[in-house]
Amino acid sequence: MSEVLHLTGTILVDDDTELDEAWVVDGRLSLRRPDSAGPARELTGWVLPGLVDVHCHIGLGADGVVTEEDAVLQGKADRDAGTLLVRDAGSPMDNRWVQERADLPRLIRAGHHLARPSRYLRHYGLELDDVAQLPEAVADQARFGDGWVKIVADWIDRSLGADADLTPLWPADVLRDAIAAAHENGARVTAHTFSHEAIDPLLDAGVDGIEHGTGMDADHIAEAARRDIPVTPTLLQVGRFTDIADQAGAKYPVYAERMRRMHARRYEHVQALHAAGVPLLMGSDAGGTIAHGSLPAELAEVARAGVPAADVVGFASWRARRILGVPGIEEGASADVVVYDADPREDVDVLARPSAVVLRGRRY
Known part of the structure; x- marks a missing residue:
């Protein structure tokens, strides 16, 4: 039998539910005092379901795939920061082995990014020579992943020379067929998109999630709200847009100016x-x-944008788990919790300083 833990203080189950105590027995949560669990180690504070990073790439480095050893270090950095559930938003590595490691965050895989040659970062994803291949490739990734597929919906088109700018990668009819193929195979599709031009085709095709979404206008936002389509703002990444614009420089001035505009209005x-x-x-x-273990910094950025701390905490924990279909704090669930010395709903900076991380019942 593993160590029994007694969680006390404020146990945050969801937006409306708090408990005074809970227990960890054999790696599982119990909301009732165990009958004969023996002595328990007490952990006191504000207890949250493990944080959720829905846009994280275990197995990806600056130049593409990394070694398994480096991928382990990536996962441990996320774990130690309190991220105990990752939706891997595309990786060049077949990282199914991560799911067999009890010491690494739980992983929901989206397979490999789907892109086109010269229309995404080199060595990051699967590059399709013919746009007509997208529906079949999506179906393949739907079967390969864990219920999610990641499509790159737009990128700079350097073939336009000085007029180069963000443009969609896929014709609208192909995109519609691709998302239908994912749904037929029991998967949802989330799409990388920076541009305004890519949003209408994605919404019309029935996309299930939007990553970055910096080009969404008021009508797009209203439609996403009406259909409960989640958006992942990735403010740490958007915060780099001025650096990206500087790199584009005089060679791609149209693209550079767009990236600066989106950076300026990110909050x-x-x-x-x-x-x-x-x-x-x-x-x-x-x-x-971006370094692994950065989710607390992302949450601080979202709070800096004006989202109330209590909402940021919910988005990063129980609300994300609900969308992904993964239990949080409930009877019999895996004991994946993070403990803090202060209430992060009052100050999200608290999330950068967990006092205890418990994954599958083991404290780290």
Whole structure:
């Protein structure tokens, strides 16, 4: 039998439910005192379901796939920051082995990014030579992943020379068939998109999630709210848009100017999403250029944009788990919780300082 833990203080189950105590027995949560569990180690504070990073890339580095050893370090960095559930939003690595590691966050895989040659970061995803291949590729990734598929919906088109800008990768009819193929195979589709032009085709095709979403206008936001389509703002990534614009420089001035505009309005954009009632998901975009373990910094950015701390906490824990279909704090659920010395609903900076991390019943 593993160590028995007695959780006391304020146990945050969801927006409306708090408990005074709970127990961890054999890696599972019990909301009732165990009859004969023996002595228990007490953990006191504000207890949350493990944080959820829905836009994280375990197995991806700046130049593409990393070694398994480095991927383990990525997962441990996320775990130690309190992220105990990851939706891997595309990885060049077949990272199914992560799911067999008890010491790494729970992983929901979206398979490999689907993109086109020269229309995404090199070595990051599967590049389809013919746009007509997308529906079949989506069906393949739906069967390969864990109920999610990641499509790259737009990227800079450098073939336009000085007029190069963000443009959609896929014709609208192909996109519609691709998303239908995912649904037929029991998967949902989330799409990388920075541009305004890619949003209407995605919404018309029935997309299930939007990553970044920096090009959404008021009508797009209203439609996403009406259909409960979650958006992951990835403010740490959007915060890099001025650096990206500087790299584009004089060679791609149209693209550079657009990236600067989106950067300038990033907080206003997140405020608009929240005010409209769009379900927000929290994602660090770790992997590539952003370090793993960065979810608390992302949450601080979302709060800085004007989203109330209590909502940020909910989006990063029980609300995300509800959308992904993974239990949080409930009887018999896996004991995946994070403990803090203060109430993060009052100050999200608290989330950067967990006093205890418990994954599958083991304290780290």
